[in-house]
Amino acid sequence: GESVGLHLPTLSVQEGDNSIINCAYSNSASDYFIWYKQESGKGPQFIIDIRSNMDKRQGQRVTVLLNKTVKHLSLQIAATQPGDSAVYFCAEISMEYGNKLVFGAGTILRVKS
Amino acid sequence: EPEVTQTPSHQVTQMGQEVILRCVPISNHLYFYWYRQILGQKVEFLVSFYNNEISEKSEIFDDQFSVERPDGSNFTLKIRSTKLEDSAMYFCASSDNLAGVGNQFFGPGTRLTVL
Numbered sequence: 001g002e003s004v005g006l007h008l009p010t011l012s013v014q015e016g017d018n019s020i021i022n023c024a025y026s027n028s029a030s031d032y033f034i035w036y037k038q039e040s041g042k043g044p045q046f047i048i049d050i051r052s053n054m055d056k057r058q059g060q061r062v063t064v065l066l067n068k069t070v071k072h073l074s075l076q077i078a079a080t081q082p083g084d085s086a087v088y089f090c091a092e093i094s095m096e097y098g099n100k101l102v103f104g105a106g107t108i109l110r111v112k113s
Numbered sequence: 114e115p116e117v118t119q120t121p122s123h124q125v126t127q128m129g130q131e132v133i134l135r136c137v138p139i140s141n142h143l144y145f146y147w148y149r150q151i152l153g154q155k156v157e158f159l160v161s162f163y164n165n166e167i168s169e170k171s172e173i174f175d176d177q178f179s180v181e182r183p184d185g186s187n188f189t190l191k192i193r194s195t196k197l198e199d200s201a202m203y204f205c206a207s208s209d210n211l212a213g214v215g216n217q218f219f220g221p222g223t224r225l226t227v228l
Contacts, residue, residue, distance in 0.1 A: 034216065034217075036219075041221075041222075042221055042222070043117075043204045043206075043219035043220050043221050043222050044156060044204070044219045045219070046216045046217075046218065049216060089155065089156065091156075098161070098168070098169040099144070099161055099168070099169065100146070100158040100161060100169055100171070101146075101148070101156075101158060101217060102158070103155045103156040103157070104155060105154075105155045106155055
């Protein structure tokens with residue numbers, strides 16, 4: 001079946017450095033991608049999204065890049081802070097498969113002070 | 114800022130018992146969802162609900178599961194006869210558009226422990 005996966009299960013960065021979290025997706029028909037942040041004991045929290053007709057979108061301190069040629073999605077966090085420590089999930093939606101979110105496995109981001 | 118709420122935060126039950134997990138979606142949202150996350154694993158879609166009916170469900174959502182919107186504010190997930198493998202975090206989410214064009218907002222989750 002279609003699936004979304006992540007390259008790196010754990011990423012450790014120094015406070016102030018930039019972080020890059022990667023995600024590979026397999027469904028070329030996906031229309032929409034979202035990055036979620038999940039802190040311990042909480043539900044997924046929306047960070048940023050991107051449609052399949054875009055290749056880059058910027059938010060506050062975060063940038064999402066989409067490379068449809070290689071089916072790759074990345075989340076860049078600038079000047080990483082201790083509060084950024086969490087599990088990060090990419091998720092995709094394909095209208096072909098309905099409006100459900102298909103989540104990747106998650107990457108743990110640890111920020112060292 | 115409006116948010117999705119869920120109760121209880123933790124539910125412990127015996128195998129074979131029925132449980133009802135409750136959610137209050139964001140008030141002007143029209144689409145409602147349940148997801149689950151087994152400890153250490155990824156979030157999995159269970160069911161979506163719109164206009165008082167199920168619009169999509171996964172293979173996980175078998176006959177033991179049901180959803181209901183009993184009034185204008187609550188959205189519930191019922192598991193009729195719980196199994197050990199139902200132990201997980203259950204997240205409710207809501208959106209004001211089909212998720213392809215709008216974000217799904219998640220609640221804090223209910224941790225279900227089946228003994």
